[in-house]
Amino acid sequence: MQDFQQDKDTAAREIKRMIFDVQSFISAVFKFKEPLGPGTNSELKLRIVEVKGGEAWQFTRASESENLQRGEAMKKLSEIIHGVPLSEAHVMTADRDLHCRVTKKGRVLLSRSKSNLNRDPVASRAHNREKDYPLTRFDSAKLLVVIGLADTQGDVKPTMRAKYRQVNEFLRIIDATLDDLKLEAIKPIELFDVGCGKSYLSFSAKAYLEATRGVEIKLTGIGRSEKIIQSCRRMTGSFGWDDSVAKFIASDIAAFKPAAEPDIVMSLHACDTATDEAMAFGVEHSARAILCAPCCQHELQSQLGTTGRNRAVLRNGILRERLADILTDAFRAQILRVMGYRAYVVEFIEPEATARNIMIRAVRASRAGSETAIAEYLDLRDEWVCTPYLANRLSGICPELI
Ligand SMILES: C[S@@+](CC[C@H](N)C(=O)[O-])C[C@H]1O[C@@H](n2cnc3c(N)ncnc32)[C@H](O)[C@@H]1O
Incomplete structure (x- = not known):
């Protein structure tokens, strides 16, 4: 033998x-x-x-x-x-x-x-986690009370448990994303939360990354509700942070001009095309990472119509809606690849917690997008005979998209 x-x-x-x-x-x-x-x-x-x-x-x-x-x-x-x-x-x-x-x-x-x-x-590892929450890896008591996840005794409020879990899952992803970036070259880190709402996630990201990694995070939050932005400013005051390390600006994402170049752009559950605006903002300002969890999506649905080769799917309202969600995110991830990012579509929290549990995690690659990425994008576009919002939005810097 x-x-x-x-x-x-x-x-x-x-x-x-x-x-x-x-x-x-x-x-x-x-x-x-x-x-x-x-x-x-x-x-x-x-x-x-x-x-x-x-x-x-x-x-x-x-x-x-x-x-x-x-x-x-x-x-x-x-x-x-x-x-x-x-x-x-x-x-x-x-x-x-x-x-x-x-x-x-x-x-x-x-x-x-x-x-x-x-x-x-990174995402598969985060799913394989032990029940060890990032918010328990540092002294988060004050953070949790100030952002309203915990009561004054420091206990997580029963009504905020889902948000608490969501924040933890997000912290795992942003933490691992920092590993993908060449940290030493980008200190302090400019973090932009666009469509920030009450900024639970970005306040937590700043506190967590500073406490566990010894980095400095400069946070900028952008949201169009003046009232909510005011409440974020009050929270920064409670942390003792001034404008040079955490500032909040009432503005539409599309109209916002940043004073500093973003390293990381995050946007969670910003409505409809606000997610596209967040991604376009990241791409236009060469953000090193873009983390977006899309919310409701309507824009592509109207373009899909109800006729044509795929009419058996498109005539059914629920299927058309779900298909439009999937296609919108597929287009977004592919456009980010065309723009020179490594883009992944992942589930960042269990589906039982929220149906809006998809995250597009994109890290800028060292090389520009390849011809294959463009060809795959064009195949998708031609198959569904539509032009996604993000393509129109970025066509100025990438005419191949339309
Ligand atoms: C559902 S909340 C999510 C807030 C936060 N990102 C979170 O996950 O907890 C969406 C927020 O995005 C803001 N928003 C939506 N579209 C926007 C736009 N085009 N420009 C600025 N803010 C926007 C809304 O005002 C709202 O506060």
Whole structure:
């Protein structure tokens, strides 16, 4: 019988390299030819989870899971894959897959494929979290009382629990997004919350990132309700923050001219095309990251009409509405790719909490958008015979969009 040990060692090295690349690893499944121990089966699942103080590799066998730090995880994985005969493995990273199969004769067959799915390792990791809320990682008592999530005793108000969870999920995403940016080059960080409302999220982001990362966040909030902006200004006063570190401006997003260039533009649940205005604002000012959770969307629906090849879907009001939501977000993410961003569409909070749980997370890439991104955008546009608001909005700087 031929000795395939060398092939096995090469495959094991490649598998380990993919699994311990913290920036891109998503998950892995191993099937072995024997059970992994008494009372367990022959399957092992691995993924990265967020735990206090960073990431851990979670090993799941049958219904038992254990989280291990990098060094221990490497040791354990080596013990398992060198100790029990492997049957197959599938490793997924952000941009590629590796399939490994070991034949009965011990031959190692490897197949590698590039993933054309936009998998966001940051979001999948945030979903795999332990119940450790970012708002508990620092002294957030004053923040929670001032922004109205907690009562004067410091307890989260029952009516604000959903918002409390939403803020925590958002903090995980902005925290991980900061890892994607070259932090040292952009200190202090200019954070713009456009369509800020009561600014629960951006006040929390400033307090959390400053407390846990030692960075300085300069916050600018923009909203069109003068009354709400006044209440945000009162809150900045309660924190003892002056205009140089947190300012709030009553303005329509489209009319707003920033005094400083934004590093991060965030906009959560700003109505209809206000999300497009927020994205256009980010792109036009070369923001390094854009985080938008869209709200209600009406603009594209009217363009879709009720006739044509897809009339069986479009004639049904509910389906047309949902389809328009999906297409609007698909267009937005694709336009951001055309504009040179790495854009991901993720669920940032569980769907039970709110139906508006989609977030478009975009990080400016080092290269301009590719011809493929433009071609994919044009295919989508031509398929649905419509021109999204954001395309019109950005056509001045990117005429290919219309
Ligand atoms: C649903 S609230 C969300 C507030 C906040 N972002 C949050 O998630 O808690 C939407 C806010 O966006 C503001 N808004 C909507 N369209 C806007 C526009 N075009 N310009 C400025 N503010 C806008 C509204 O006044 C409102 O306060």
